[in-house]
Amino acid sequence: MSYFVVGAYASQPPELDAQRRYYDLLAETGWVDGLEVPYPGQMHESFLGSLLEGRFQHSVLTAIPGTMVNVWDDPDFGLGSPTAAGRAKAMEFCAQLRNSLEAMHREHGHIFDWVALHSAPSNRSTAEDFHASLEQLLTWDWCGAKIVIEHCDERSDEHEAEKGFLLLEEELAIAQELGLHCSLNWGRSAVGSRGDIRPQQHVAQAKASGVLAGVIFSGASPQATQYGPAWIDGHLPLSLDEPASLMTPEQVAQSCALAGDVDYLGAKCCVPKDASLEQRLGMIERIYRCCQA
Structure with a gap:
């Protein structure tokens, strides 16, 4: 059984009291097992631990x-x-992240099962250097969490990449060599390829490699929307909620079928600024339901 993880920071309201209620609603669903928490972001907000403690323990x-x-x-x-x-x-940045993780676990109990790291810099990263850095990071104490390589939009000779990190096949090879796993974000694979075909191909490729940890579903669009310009990593909702989004219910369901039994599936999407808490949760739940189809 896969855990279900929600990148709630993308859909949470700005007011602290409303955020607390939103996290309560997520916990009350019974199907949200963990959250995707941005670093530094929320990790520097003192109330985060109390929101996570005892209820989102697979984050x-x-x-x-x-x-x-x-x-x-x-x-x-x-x-x-x-x-x-x-x-x-x-490496210094990763040390700060690790220290924050340790402090969170010390003060609030186990929360994070995974730490997602990335193959920056843009358009200059090398597989050899990324491998060497990860090899060193694996000697550190990660307080019970596992490092996963999260694939982002990769370098391209055909268009200007937003992030331009390593190719998926390079990251999969590194994961196999070091005994790690890789995770995917549907929207980032779409942004990297400028289309809706590559995300499923990436899921199939990562699954076949034996190192697929999980898939987070957020959308992307070839046109500007209320969430930003075309082809950005804008965490667009499902096409049911944003017609310009390439992430359809069928795409999500098919990707989940290809992924099979993985550590986690998840949802992350932005929402209209004036959305109610129930509307925010509804947009996340529609992605979740597609994963169960």
């Missing part, structure tokens, strides 16, 4: 927000950087 801590902020500031930053300085900064 994913993702490094992508902090990774991208650092890449924008320093194009050499990343675990796959061809420069020693860029890798050193990324």
